[in-house]
Amino acid sequence: MNRVVPGFGLSLGITLTYLSxxxxxxxxALVWQAxxxxxxxxxxxxxxPRTANAFRITFTTAALATAFNCVYGxxxxxxxxxxxxxxKRLLDALVDVPFALPxxxxxxxxxxxxxxxxxxxxxxxxxxxxxxxxPLGIAIAMAFTSIPFVVRTVQPVLEDLxxxxxxxAATLGASDARxxxxxIFPAIFPAFLTGASLSFARSLGEFGAIIFIAGNLPGKTExxxxxxxxxxxxxxxxxxxxxxxxxxxxxxxxLFLVNMIQLWQQRRIGASGD
Amino acid sequence: MAAPPTIPRPRKDALGxxxxxxxxxxxxxxxxxxxxxxxxxxxxxxxxxxxAEALRHGWEAYARSFxxxxxxxxxxxxxxxxLVVVPxxxxxxxxxxxxxxxxxxxxxxxxxxxxxxxxxxxPIIAGVAYLFVYGAQGLLGPTxxxxxxxxxxxxxxxxxxxxxxxxxxxxxxxxxLMIAQGSEEEEAAVTLGAGGWRILRTVTLPNxxxxxxxxxxxxxxxxxxxxGAVSIVSGNIRGQTNTLPLQIELLYQDNNxxxxxxxxxxxxxVALVTLIAKAIIERLDRAREAAH
Numbered sequence: 001m002n003r004v005v006p007g008f009g010l011s012l013g014i015t016l017t018y019l020s021x022x023x024x025x026x027x028x029a030l031v032w033q034a035x036x037x038x039x040x041x042x043x044x045x046x047x048x049p050r051t052a053n054a055f056r057i058t059f060t061t062a063a064l065a066t067a068f069n070c071v072y073g074x075x076x077x078x079x080x081x082x083x084x085x086x087x088k089r090l091l092d093a094l095v096d097v098p099f100a101l102p103x104x105x106x107x108x109x110x111x112x113x114x115x116x117x118x119x120x121x122x123x124x125x126x127x128x129x130x131x132x133x134x135p136l137g138i139a140i141a142m143a144f145t146s147i148p149f150v151v152r153t154v155q156p157v158l159e160d161l162x163x164x165x166x167x168x169a170a171t172l173g174a175s176d177a178r179x180x181x182x183x184i185f186p187a188i189f190p191a192f193l194t195g196a197s198l199s200f201a202r203s204l205g206e207f208g209a210i211i212f213i214a215g216n217l218p219g220k221t222e223x224x225x226x227x228x229x230x231x232x233x234x235x236x237x238x239x240x241x242x243x244x245x246x247x248x249x250x251x252x253x254x255l256f257l258v259n260m261i262q263l264w265q266q267r268r269i270g271a272s273g274d
Numbered sequence: 275m276a277a278p279p280t281i282p283r284p285r286k287d288a289l290g291x292x293x294x295x296x297x298x299x300x301x302x303x304x305x306x307x308x309x310x311x312x313x314x315x316x317x318x319x320x321x322x323x324x325x326a327e328a329l330r331h332g333w334e335a336y337a338r339s340f341x342x343x344x345x346x347x348x349x350x351x352x353x354x355x356x357l358v359v360v361p362x363x364x365x366x367x368x369x370x371x372x373x374x375x376x377x378x379x380x381x382x383x384x385x386x387x388x389x390x391x392x393x394x395x396x397p398i399i400a401g402v403a404y405l406f407v408y409g410a411q412g413l414l415g416p417t418x419x420x421x422x423x424x425x426x427x428x429x430x431x432x433x434x435x436x437x438x439x440x441x442x443x444x445x446x447x448x449x450x451l452m453i454a455q456g457s458e459e460e461e462a463a464v465t466l467g468a469g470g471w472r473i474l475r476t477v478t479l480p481n482x483x484x485x486x487x488x489x490x491x492x493x494x495x496x497x498x499x500x501x502g503a504v505s506i507v508s509g510n511i512r513g514q515t516n517t518l519p520l521q522i523e524l525l526y527q528d529n530n531x532x533x534x535x536x537x538x539x540x541x542x543x544v545a546l547v548t549l550i551a552k553a554i555i556e557r558l559d560r561a562r563e564a565a566h
Contacts, residue, residue, distance in 0.1 A: 005470075008373060008377050010369075012373040015374075015389075022437050026400065026407050030403040078305065093553050094317050094318065101499070102501060102541045104523060105324065105545075109324045109538070112323045119319065120319070144320070163294055205398065205399065208501035208519065225398040228399070229506065232402060232506055248395065254394070259387070
């Protein structure tokens, strides 16, 4: 406890009051509403075909989007951390576009690109690939909005990686691929996993970017966040509460996983005597 | 006679620089080329498409899109919301960073997690949660009705939901920086007889001004662009509770694509200005660090 600097009581008081009113009160109300639903009805809502399908579609497309971002994000982080080339700073700035651009705008732009007469939709249709109004469109919208996560978690770790370990491995005759797999990847793995989890969590809850491109057909291209929205519009509050708390619980599990990964990372760094 | 053991040497390139993984010319070119191509397709093309679609029927049609009273109201409502939400969350961010960075106390890590919690929650969940507090069937619904206070499907609801969604932005930028900077300067100021507010104004805030600005810029971009949470609490009443993102969806559903994209260019411009501000702030920050 710092006993010299003033303002502890005041700043903590403001912080706790604000968090209670703005964050905890609404989340508490959500849980309270869900508890009022009753266990049996809660399970029946989740097991209903429309809800179950929405969860299945959301999890599959989020996994697809995360898989894409694992590859593209890692390549992007590598290129930014390891190479110098003209336009590098612009590329670095572009990574944050999905965080700065409103999701509704992203959804609008992606749907314009991927509809049948769009810049991408036309050529893709020639190959028989349909994106707009299909699960693939949902995955692309999710992938777009969660691009920065893997890049921004892996990039600093790659930049801090010391050259000597790689050099030692190279001296011993290891190939680049082997050094990457055995030395570099293990070092960035916790950060990579954190980024992937955050990307997945963000994709599960995405709404604005998806509804423009998804077609929103129940059982086919309807995601969980949209179904929650529809239940609210139908004044079916028990269903909305049940679906929203399940999504919230998933978010907490993801958050817990990320914290465990970070704890593990700190222990590893601590153990290596850094 | 046994041959002398060969001593392995670090690999070096023609200029004598140490060779690291992936520094071969081919690997380098392929990786940079692929990343640039994918980035152009997935990150740049959408930005270009927004402006191309907005200007599809020329500048006049573009300009006309902003003449609709509903759209003008949406611009106004979005600005007012940002004007209220951003300062409040700057205040919260400073208070949270002050107690978390300058003091250690039991539950400090839990508090950090709590501050960042809104980032992990889907905006749709945030909207639903607010409905369950202030809606007619909500926790405070009957009380509010008795007092004739309208929060849901009205402007206060939009502001509250925006406060939730953007609460962590400023705090998250300030906390790590203020922890790294330590409290020596503040302690010295106390020794010299300065009070808390004076220390905050003359010592702490000048030290973190770039992070504060960046956090505020991000917070502003997010407030102006928030869609999911606001679409639940606003009730989408044309010309009354429609912010810019909601107006975009409405215009799009009305098959008024040019107007939808025209409104989208405004928010895209906000996003681009935010990113440029970030780049400038980072450069100033580096220059300041170099000067130290």
